[in-house]
Amino acid sequence: MDMIHSWIAYLSGEIHTDWRREIEEGIEQHKLEVLVTSPVTDHRASDHCGVDILGAEESPFWKDNKGARINRIRNQTLLGQADIVIVRFGQKYRQWNAAFDAGYAIALSKPLITIHDEELDHALKEIDSAANATARSTSQVLEILRYITQDTPPGRE
Amino acid sequence: MDMIHSWIAYLSGEIHTDWRREIEEGIEQHKLEVLVTSPVTDHRASDHCGVDILGAEESPFWKDNKGARINRIRNQTLLGQADIVIVRFGQKYRQWNAAFDAGYAIALSKPLITIHDEELDHALKEIDSAANATARSTSQVLEILRYITQDTPPGRE
Amino acid sequence: MDMIHSWIAYLSGEIHTDWRREIEEGIEQHKLEVLVTSPVTDHRASDHCGVDILGAEESPFWKDNKGARINRIRNQTLLGQADIVIVRFGQKYRQWNAAFDAGYAIALSKPLITIHDEELDHALKEIDSAANATARSTSQVLEILRYITQDTPPGRE
Amino acid sequence: MDMIHSWIAYLSGEIHTDWRREIEEGIEQHKLEVLVTSPVTDHRASDHCGVDILGAEESPFWKDNKGARINRIRNQTLLGQADIVIVRFGQKYRQWNAAFDAGYAIALSKPLITIHDEELDHALKEIDSAANATARSTSQVLEILRYITQDTPPGRE
Amino acid sequence: MDMIHSWIAYLSGEIHTDWRREIEEGIEQHKLEVLVTSPVTDHRASDHCGVDILGAEESPFWKDNKGARINRIRNQTLLGQADIVIVRFGQKYRQWNAAFDAGYAIALSKPLITIHDEELDHALKEIDSAANATARSTSQVLEILRYITQDTPPGRE
Amino acid sequence: MDMIHSWIAYLSGEIHTDWRREIEEGIEQHKLEVLVTSPVTDHRASDHCGVDILGAEESPFWKDNKGARINRIRNQTLLGQADIVIVRFGQKYRQWNAAFDAGYAIALSKPLITIHDEELDHALKEIDSAANATARSTSQVLEILRYITQDTPPGRE
């Protein structure tokens, strides 16, 4: 009967650790009314979708470009539907696309949560200064999601 | 079958009186198709969420800031989803955040109802002049909600 | 399973004839997937809601103003949710608020259909030139609604 | 050296009285930093521009339509550039296009001033309730323009 | 329980081949969560709707104009609701309205997929450069839809 | 002293005839306050700018794509600054990019004038139905520009 949709959280960034699954499991465990969306996280598929679907390219630049444009269909749409954008930055890779998503989210006035270790604080200071919170762990993110969504306002139960 | 969502009313402002519960009970009693959302109204939780979740701060300024940014995730999102914003100003405190929400709502072209006593009329004249109605009691607000939503247009029954 | 909502048509303008009921009955008869919304059409209630709810006014100007602002909560919200705005102009009264709604709709890039007799063509030329169609009868409007909604695209059945 | 442009006021509505000239002369006399724009006020040209420029039409409806669309190029552009929209309603004609402009202005969040006699108060209550001021005379409008622009803020002199 | 709506794809362009049906059948076959919308594809109805509904016109220009404005009610609304716009250009006709829809979609920041043969690459280079993908066949489009929607993010199953 | 800028007209479409020069000369001759902008009209430069500046491509598709994206920097910016968009369609080529610009302009609520012969009326009916005027010659366009800009409102002289 309550037509207010669940909160939608778009998870952007690092794809080499388990952080998305931790958040999904926590949401399920705490029965939070949060739906999670994300980019395609199958690394190989994400890199090759352009040439796999639309045909080979000789130049690696255009191969990347072809795939990235297809990925943007998904990412831009899901990010645009999200109520909150959560971006994880890792130690190992330059997640420029994660920072790109953060900038895109801020320009659309979406609330932003970043997740990263202290070592990255200085490098990420511009993005953190635009964020609503900087978490160090997925459990902190889950706490925030629980806090902002579970004090159920009247009519949402 | 009717996919037009219920009206959503965001209740901002004073947290030391019972006015939100009165509105919720009135909505239930009159079976109005109005969903109510609001900021976290647990005063302690609202003040401490930043340090409770993300870790202690020595400076009270950053403690407040950390918590307020988390609260803004919720408030900005729910206010953005609301069809109507209702703001209660009380005698006792400076509800600057309530006035902030009123300005935010007006800039987004949301209809605004204020509730306050006559004693505050002069201090609130700028906000009242931007509002669609200034009520003195929650029962007046309920009357307005009933009036604007219950003359059910065809197709919404 | 189809989450695309029905078409929503906001019916603005003349309140002294039966045109809204004719459109509702036609929609039901032809089983069109169109929801109809409209301003409060109880003339007395619409004129008096301000003073009835919020207290008497000595000056007729403020009495009107108080009521009209409350009506705008409803009208602005429903017009903003509509996919299509239909405005009927009659011979007898100056429906300035109907023309106001038409301008509001055009500035929001909403499709607009006007309904009026030929005698009013010259007086309404600016509004008709911004409209998608000028109908002479409710049956023409129903034909348009049937045409634009019933050639059901795949996936909407 | 001051690059903030002068205030721009778009004057919409009645074309059969002298009110625009009165406002222009008052602006000049009081040396207000206000530029005035308006629709084409040559009644004949405004009615005939479509067929005069683009060729005759047999049907009066399309003759009106052709002209009105050309007039909208000017009106929509100048209204969109205006800081403030001033609309005069007269006793004699149904100025539906004036009400249309008022609705268009409000949807764009432009400040609105209406000018009309008390006799029209009830018929114009919806528009007046969206306006920042309802004046009875051009001299009141001039007073408002003087008041809001002449308390020259630092840097604008 | 999942309130995120299915993806909505608006299919614009060529109406003389079977490409829309191929896409619909592929969506059904692969059980993709994609709803398809499109303009009225009954060529005769689309050309004549204006005069059929609102009355005959002597001039072919106004006959076309009358019908096209009615079609725009549907097209603009459905395109505005779409998550993704897919436009097919054929060899035989100048689908200027297809290119018009593409421009409209890009200005609204909608993802765009074009479909056309290599022979048209040069003529369509501006539109392709704004598109996320240029496909040569409906099966490639289906692959893209499958890829961007089926790696189902958590919470959407 | 008058800070309202001149009208800006963006001329899109056909590049094989003299129509842009005719408009410029007419503007100069009639001393209209209209600035004209346009895409790069040097056909060779426009086609080759991508590879000329950023390096050769083996595939003609990417050669076109590279150039078209650079042209879009200019076209999107100038069209976005324009008060009015004028698009000429010719008999000989499929000016899909012209139709693309028309759609882009309409989505941004820019006034649109099309220029083309009667033979193209049916093929262009959707675009013409969104336009403010359909002219047959550059002299008609000049008449419109003169009409909408020369009845100089007070303060613009």
Place this chain on the structure above:
Amino acid sequence: MDMIHSWIAYLSGEIHTDWRREIEEGIEQHKLEVLVTSPVTDHRASDHCGVDILGAEESPFWKDNKGARINRIRNQTLLGQADIVIVRFGQKYRQWNAAFDAGYAIALSKPLITIHDEELDHALKEIDSAANATARSTSQVLEILRYITQDTPPGRE
């Protein structure tokens, strides 16, 4: 030759101390390229403008309302033109309109600087958390203005 306008700062809030003049003098002294705008700061005029210009009101509520709506013409326009909004909160009064302006600015994505003493930190935590900086003195504000504007980028000298 440089058409980038100077920075525009809108000064909202407290009207009983000298802070605006301090900022203006500092701007002049440091030759900063900053223009300052503000509401009408003549307290009496600001309170009485409604009845002074448009006629007396018996009810103090409508007297206030009438004046506040006129003041909003100025405030909303200048705030909308500002690059940066600076709001001063004082100890003595409830500056609800200042907080309203802050909310309005944030919803429009304007950078915000607040000025207030530490005693008000807790009461203003929501607004400060949305601000780019919280200053304790006008000299700090001047330092910020100098810093963000004086590292003159090439082409602005």
Place this chain on the structure above:
Amino acid sequence: MDMIHSWIAYLSGEIHTDWRREIEEGIEQHKLEVLVTSPVTDHRASDHCGVDILGAEESPFWKDNKGARINRIRNQTLLGQADIVIVRFGQKYRQWNAAFDAGYAIALSKPLITIHDEELDHALKEIDSAANATARSTSQVLEILRYITQDTPPGRE
């Protein structure tokens, strides 16, 4: 007499090489009508502005945050005024703020040019796929600026 402003290019990203100066000198040398804006490029000032102006912080996180928020006043404003955003990524540092600016620009529909070496192509593929051009050198950027601005349209000379 020509009131169309010069093109404004915002230069974001790498601050450890000379690329901004090269672009400025090239613009001057070729007399391009391009104004260049950029973040504060004095590295020390940019890192310390928060604590230098508003007072020391014990925690490095808040020191960074305080400064970054002040820098965002400038960056967000100048990027918002730019016609074109140019972002340079270098080999040595993770310029996450550069990628953030790129995302911000794309969400605002600003044309984007990236500059980086081939080694970074894969890491930057998402951003490059949203860009209008990927250049390898400042001279290529200058060529693009010359090309899009120098084919001076009539009326801009």
